[in-house]
Amino acid sequence: MIEFKNVSKVYPNGTNALKNISLHVEKGEFVFIVGSSGSGKSTFLKLIMHEEEPSCGEIFIDGIDITKLSKKEVPYLRRKMGIVFQDFRLIDKMNVFDNVAFAMRVTGASEKDVKKRVPYILGLVGLQDKSDRRPSELSGGEQQRVGLARALVNNPSIIIADEPTGNVDPTMSYEIVELLSEINKRGTTILMVTHEHNLVERFKKRVVEIDEGHVTSDNEVLEVGK
Amino acid sequence: MKVCSVKYLLAEGFRNVWKNWMMSIASIGVLVLCLVLTGSSALLSLNITNALGEIESKNSIKVCLKEDVDTDQAMAIGEKLKNIDNIASCEFYSREEAAEKYREQMGAIFDSMKDRNFLPHAFHITLKDISRYGETVEKIKQVEGVDTVVNRSELFEKLTKFDHFVSLAGIAVVLILTLVSLFIISNTIRLTMYNRRFEISIMKSVGATDWFVRLPFMVEGMIIGIISAIISSIILKFFYDFVISCVEKNISFFHTPFSDVSLPLFFSFLLAGIGFGLIGGLISISKYLKKEGGEVLGW
Numbered sequence: 143m144i145e146f147k148n149v150s151k152v153y154p155n156g157t158n159a160l161k162n163i164s165l166h167v168e169k170g171e172f173v174f175i176v177g178s179s180g181s182g183k184s185t186f187l188k189l190i191m192h193e194e195e196p197s198c199g200e201i202f203i204d205g206i207d208i209t210k211l212s213k214k215e216v217p218y219l220r221r222k223m224g225i226v227f228q229d230f231r232l233i234d235k236m237n238v239f240d241n242v243a244f245a246m247r248v249t250g251a252s253e254k255d256v257k258k259r260v261p262y263i264l265g266l267v268g269l270q271d272k273s274d275r276r277p278s279e280l281s282g283g284e285q286q287r288v289g290l291a292r293a294l295v296n297n298p299s300i301i302i303a304d305e306p307t308g309n310v311d312p313t314m315s316y317e318i319v320e321l322l323s324e325i326n327k328r329g330t331t332i333l334m335v336t337h338e339h340n341l342v343e344r345f346k347k348r349v350v351e352i353d354e355g356h357v358t359s360d361n362e363v364l365e366v367g368k
Numbered sequence: 369m370k371v372c373s374v375k376y377l378l379a380e381g382f383r384n385v386w387k388n389w390m391m392s393i394a395s396i397g398v399l400v401l402c403l404v405l406t407g408s409s410a411l412l413s414l415n416i417t418n419a420l421g422e423i424e425s426k427n428s429i430k431v432c433l434k435e436d437v438d439t440d441q442a443m444a445i446g447e448k449l450k451n452i453d454n455i456a457s458c459e460f461y462s463r464e465e466a467a468e469k470y471r472e473q474m475g476a477i478f479d480s481m482k483d484r485n486f487l488p489h490a491f492h493i494t495l496k497d498i499s500r501y502g503e504t505v506e507k508i509k510q511v512e513g514v515d516t517v518v519n520r521s522e523l524f525e526k527l528t529k530f531d532h533f534v535s536l537a538g539i540a541v542v543l544i545l546t547l548v549s550l551f552i553i554s555n556t557i558r559l560t561m562y563n564r565r566f567e568i569s570i571m572k573s574v575g576a577t578d579w580f581v582r583l584p585f586m587v588e589g590m591i592i593g594i595i596s597a598i599i600s601s602i603i604l605k606f607f608y609d610f611v612i613s614c615v616e617k618n619i620s621f622f623h624t625p626f627s628d629v630s631l632p633l634f635f636s637f638l639l640a641g642i643g644f645g646l647i648g649g650l651i652s653i654s655k656y657l658k659k660e661g662g663e664v665l666g667w
Contacts, residue, residue: 191573193660213578220575231570235387244567248576250373296574 224293283314381587413538589645
C-alpha cells in the first residue's frame with residue numbers, strides 16, 4: 143500500500159528532516175506515528191500527500207512510484223486519500239452538508255451522487271441531524287467528525303490524520319479514534335500522527351516512532367492486517 | 369469535462385460573486401472607474417480629432433490676385449490653381465463680393481469709397497494635406513497673376529501639432545489606464561483569493577485539479593467584467609451627453625453622437641472587462657496553485 147524505500151528529505155534551508163527512511167504499511171493497517179515536534183512526522187505525511195518531494199529514495203503508493211508523478215497526476219493521487227487536519231479546516235460560510243459535499247463537487251462528482259453519498263457519510267460519523275448547521279455552531283469533537291466525513295466522502299483507500307485530536311477534549315478524542323478504528327475495520331488504511339500517549343496505549347495499534355528524521359521504533363507485531 | 373462539472377463551476381462562479389459581495393462591489397467599482405476613464409479619454413481624443421479636422425477643412429488659404437487681373441483672367445488662373453496637387457477646393461471670391469462684405473462689416477465708412485473698388489479678385493483655397501502647407505503655397509505663388517498668399521502657416525502648424533499631441537496623449541492615457549486597471553483588478557482579485565486561500569488549500573488537499581481550482585475564479589472575474597462593462601457604458605453615455613450639452617452651450621461644434629460609438633464602445637468594454645477579469649483571475653491564482661498544503665495558508 144505505502145512503501146518508503148531509503149527516503150531522505152533535505153529542505154532548501156538545509157534542514158535534514160528525514161534520513162534514509164524505509165517503511166512498509168500494508169493495506170488495511172492502522173498506524174500511529176509518534177514523535178516530538180520537529181522529528182520529521184509532518185514531512186513524512188507531506189511526502190505521502192505529494193506536498194513535498196523526497197531529496198532521494200522512492201515512495202510507492204498502490205505500487206506506483208509517486209516521486210515520478212507529473213504535476214497533473216498529483217490531484218488523482220490525492221483522491222485516493224482523505225486528509226483530516228488538527229485544526230479541522232472547515233469552511234464556515236458553508237453548512238455541514240456543503241462542507242462534506244465540497245470535497246465531492248471539486249472532484250467533479252454529479253449532484254445526484256452528492257445527494258446520495260453525503261447523508262450516508264454524515265450518518266456514519268453520527269451527524270445526520272446537524273447537516274444544516276454551520277461548523278462554528280458545533281463542538282470541537284463534532285467539527286472534527288465533519289472533517290472526518292469530508293475525508294471519507296470520496297471513498298479513499300488511505301486516511302491521513304494529522305493530530306486529529308489535538309484540538310478536541312479527551313472524551314471526544316477517544317470517540318474520534320474509535321471512529322477511525324471503525325473505518326479501519328472496513329478496510330481503509332489509517333495513518334494517524336499523534337502526541338497523545340494515552341490514546342496510543344489504549345488502542346494497541348502499530349506505532350511508528352520518528353525521531354530526528356529516523357524511525358526509532360516500530361512495533362509491527364500489533365498490525366491489524368496480520 | 370463533464371456537464372455537471374461545468375454547471376458546478378458556473379454556479380460556483382456566480383455564488384462567489386454573490387457571497388463575496390463586498391469584494392465584488394469593490395472590484396466592479398474599480399473596473400467601472402477605469403473603463404469610464406479610458407472611455408472618456410478615447411471619446412475626448414476622438415472629438416478633438418474630429419473638431420480639428422473640421423477646423424482644418426474650414427480654414428482656407430486666401431490667394432489674392434494682382435489688381436489688374438480681370439474676371440476672365442481670374443477664371444483661367446483658377447483653373448491653374450485647381451491643377452496643383454494637394455488642393456482640395458478652390459473657390460472664386462470676386463472683388464465685388466469682397467467689397468460687399470466690407471460694406472456689411474464697416475458700414476458708412478465704406479460707403480464713401482463704393483465707386484472706387486480697389487480690392488483684388490481672390491480665391492479661397494483649402495488643402496488636402498495641411499502638413500504640406502509650405503510646399504503648396506510656393507507652387508501657388510509661382511502661378512502668374514497671383515499677388516499674395518495670406519500667410520496663415522503658423523496657425524496651421526500649431527493646429528497640426530496640437531492634433532498630433534492630442535492623438536498621442538489619448539493613446540498614452542488609454543495605455544496608462546489599461547495598465548493601472550490591470551494592476552488594480554489583479555490586486556483586488558488577489559485580495560479575494562487571499563480571503564479564500566482556505567478553500568483553495570482544501571480543494572487541493574481533496575484532489576481538485578488546478579483547472580478546477582482556477583475556473584470558478586475565472587468565471588467570477590468574467591461576471592465582474594461583464595457587469596462592469598454594462599455599468600460603465602451607461603455611466604459614460606450620461607456623462608458624455610452631459611458634457612457635450614454643457615460645451616455646446618458655449619461653443620457649437622460637430623461632435624460624434626454617442627449612438628455612433630455606443631456599440632463598439634460597449635463591446636470593447638465587454639472584451640476589456642472579460643479580459644481583465646480572466647487575466648486578473650489567472651495572475652492572482654497562479655501564486656496559490658504553485659503552493660502546497662499549509663503554504664497556501666501562509667503557515
